[in-house]
Every structure is written in structure tokens, then in C-alpha cells.
Amino acid sequence: MITRRPTKKIQCGDIYIGGNSPITVQSMVKRNTEAIKSVIKDIRKVARVGCDIIRVAVPNKRAAEAIKELKKTISIPLVADIHFNYKLAILAAKNGADKLRINPGNIGAKWKVNEVIQCASSYNIPIRIGVNAGSLEKRYKRSDAKSLVSSVLSFVDFFESKKFQNIVLSLKASDVLTTIEAYRKISKLVDSPLHIGITEAGTPFYGSIRSSVGIGSLLADGIGDTIRVSLTGSMEEEVMVGTELLKSLGLRNNAPTIISCPTCGRCEIDLTKIVKRVEKRIDNYRLPIKIAIMGCVVNGPGEAKEADIGIAGGKRVGLLFKKGKPIKKVKEEQIVDALFSEIDKTF
Numbered sequence: 001m002i003t004r005r006p007t008k009k010i011q012c013g014d015i016y017i018g019g020n021s022p023i024t025v026q027s028m029v030k031r032n033t034e035a036i037k038s039v040i041k042d043i044r045k046v047a048r049v050g051c052d053i054i055r056v057a058v059p060n061k062r063a064a065e066a067i068k069e070l071k072k073t074i075s076i077p078l079v080a081d082i083h084f085n086y087k088l089a090i091l092a093a094k095n096g097a098d099k100l101r102i103n104p105g106n107i108g109a110k111w112k113v114n115e116v117i118q119c120a121s122s123y124n125i126p127i128r129i130g131v132n133a134g135s136l137e138k139r140y141k142r143s144d145a146k147s148l149v150s151s152v153l154s155f156v157d158f159f160e161s162k163k164f165q166n167i168v169l170s171l172k173a174s175d176v177l178t179t180i181e182a183y184r185k186i187s188k189l190v191d192s193p194l195h196i197g198i199t200e201a202g203t204p205f206y207g208s209i210r211s212s213v214g215i216g217s218l219l220a221d222g223i224g225d226t227i228r229v230s231l232t233g234s235m236e237e238e239v240m241v242g243t244e245l246l247k248s249l250g251l252r253n254n255a256p257t258i259i260s261c262p263t264c265g266r267c268e269i270d271l272t273k274i275v276k277r278v279e280k281r282i283d284n285y286r287l288p289i290k291i292a293i294m295g296c297v298v299n300g301p302g303e304a305k306e307a308d309i310g311i312a313g314g315k316r317v318g319l320l321f322k323k324g325k326p327i328k329k330v331k332e333e334q335i336v337d338a339l340f341s342e343i344d345k346t347f
């Protein structure tokens, strides 16, 4: 069981980040924010697979104005991501953004950052201070963990000098070890909630591994209040990987877990096909059930015992188990339907 590091609780729309609130999964819209209709579709789709908070890029005035339309329709909190131009942050807040994400280092003069702080304060919305190794202020010669921590701390001091504590922090690097070190250091120094992730992690295969190592190590240490898996892939993939990561550490229990064996020469059913079909069909279920799909009776019944429901393959058949007890034998082609009929009946 993981003991989470105590942090302040802040509110983002109708969701809380930090304190004892569940760790949230975020993603970021990949298309132009101004393409309102398509962006709404994207957000609805990703919310269905478990995205708790969505972020959009705000590179210009039109994008900041699009937020007003998006907010009328979407059901999850929206974060406006702003670089360079403090006026866009103010416009995004006015148009209903639930949270602002800025890198104060590229907003420029302190008075500009202060304008954003005062605006967020008047709308009572939080700001994520997001520092990235790739865009550290020029005074830092190296983009290492020490520099990331020093940079973020100087911003925290500034925000606190303006009596603004409604903040979330992130210090991301594309290097996994640098990121882990930076978050470990900052978590000992401040109690603001932390948004964790490996930036520019890569394609779904490599990026999921790198994110799992980085985010997973931190979560296992009790560090992290909200996560984003950054992939050169779809938003759904980002959210699904993030959700699996939380589930695998026992930090999210509102979704099914599938346990499946790697198969070997003893397997006499098409287990890969069955697992894929179950995975697809279970997608819409928001139940904390554990489903075991095992190729044969060697480990099948044992694993199925630990699961809520499961099957162990035989010769072109599957033996259905519920809470460790065998309930019936079905033909291979009926395995998936039999499994779901039992899930629907019981859970």
C-alpha cells in the first residue's frame, strides 16, 4: 500500500487535486483549439476513457476565445496552456478556463506574471507553474534536476510574495532519471500538489515504458497528485496508459483489471484474440473487477481464484470461474459472451 505525501488540496473546476483526493489523469488536445467542433468531440471521447482534466494550447487570441465555446459543452475541467503572452492567460481566465498552466520564465517581466496571478486570484482558479528542462531560464547553465528545482522554487517564492498559493507544480524533463530526481527533491521542500509526467516521452511503445518507469517510480514513493502521460499518439492512449499505471499501483479502483497469461505450448485456445475482444468490450465498464484470462489449467484456476471472474482454457473450451469456483464449461467461441453474461449478472 502506498502512503501518499501530504499536499495541499486545490480545486480545478469540480475536481480536486492534492490532499487526499484521488490522483487524476490528464491529457492535452492535439489539434488546433480553434477547431471547436472537433475539439469537443475529442474531449468527449477522451473523457469516456477516464480523462479527468483536459488541457488545450492557447497560442493566440482566437484559441483563448474558443475556451468560452468549449466550456459550454464539455463536462471535465479545462486547463489553458499559455506560453510567452500574459494577456492570453488573462483572456483564457475570462473565458472560463478552470486552471492556467504557465511557465513563468517565458512570460517575461515579473509584473506580467503578477498580472496573471491577480487575474487567477480574482477568478479563484489555480495556476500550474510548469517548468520544463528544455525551456529553463538562461541563467541556468545545465538543465539538471538541481536547476529545475531552483527555477520552480524561485517562482513559488514570487507567487507566495503575492499571497497566491493556489498552485500546482511540475518540473518535467524528457530524461527519466532527471525527472525522478527533480520531483523527489521538490517534494521534500514544498507541500503544493505535484503534476507529474515525463515530457516528450515518445511514441506509444517507448513513451509508455518511459512514463511508467518515471511516473510509476514517483507514485510508488507517494509523490504525485495528478499525472499526464505525454505520448506521440492519441489522447485516448495517453489516458489509458495513465489509468493502467494508477491501477497497477492500487491508486485507482474504478476500472476493470485484466490478468492474462503469456500463453505457451499448453494453450489450446486463441487466447490473444479472446483477450483483445474482452479488452475492447470491457472498455465502457467502470467497475473495479479483476478478470483472469488464462490459457490452461496449470495456472488458470489458481489465478482465477484471485480474480473476481475468469476463464482457464482447455481443448477448444474454456472453464469459467467465479470467485475461485468453477461454474461452467463453454466452447471456445462462446467464452467472451459467457464471461460478459456472468459479469453483467453479478457486478
Ligand code: SF4
Pocket (backbone or CB within 6 Å): 261, 262, 263, 264, 265, 266, 267, 294, 295, 296, 297, 298, 299, 300
Ligand atoms: S497458464 Fe497455461 S497456457 Fe498460459 S502460460 Fe501458463 S502454462 Fe502456458
